[in-house]
Amino acid sequence: MRRFFGTLAPAVVPMIALAAQQGPAAADHKWAVGLVVGTSSFSGAAVGTGPNGEDIRFVPHRPGITGLRFSRGGGGLRLAVSAQFGRPGLGLHGVPGAPGEADQGGVLIVEESVYRLWSFGAGASTRLLRFQGAASLRPSLGLELQRWSASGSPSRLILGGEAGMGLEVPLTGSFVAEFTGVLGFTPRSPFRQEDVPEATRLRSTWRRSIMGAVHWRF
DSSP: OHHHHHHHHHHHHHHHHHHHHSOOTTTTOOEEEEEEEEEEEEOOSEEEEOTTSOEEEEEEEOOEEEEEEEEEEOSSOEEEEEEEEEOOEEEEESOOOOTTSOEETTEEEEESSOEEEEEEEEEEEOOOEEOSSSOEEEEEEEEEEEEEEETTEEEEEEEEEEEEEEEEEEOSTTEEEEEEEEEEEESSOSSOGGGSOTTOEEOOEEEEEEEEEEEEEO
16 A cells, blocks of 8 residues: 555645646536546455464455545535455465465465455535645545355355545636545445354455546536
């Protein structure tokens, strides 16, 4: 995520400067549709014990996320719904890599793109702070319904909540960019008990996401 912020910063600063010179051209438009891209990381969704007594965490491994978002509202209160898709892999925390296997930041990747994750969200946001010009800081709160599925296993539906903080920057005409950090929580694990080793405990899961979006307001 630090690399993501480092890459994003040089693009965000000029946008804020441009927004300070432009009027809120799209402020009068109440509807918006946008393309969303980003990445998510998850806390351990199941915990077990390794052969040497070490703690092992089973983790959905960082999927890339793409989706669509629709919203209604002006500069103040705004309601939105979204649909997003990603392909999480399966990783283990706390397991040393075997010789010749890649160990990425303490996570041994067992398999890429194991799961198909559909996420459907509904929430509200409001303007917390407006910078000089038209850029604004917008906190958000909402619900999220996740659908996890894998080959040979029944799908799993999980309802959770999420909160975010976004920076909205007008681009040109009716187009607006938004950069958002999101923290989500689901009370159930995306894994099924039969999908993990015996004596493994399923846990609730935290999700951290960094998202970027371009919206067309009309």
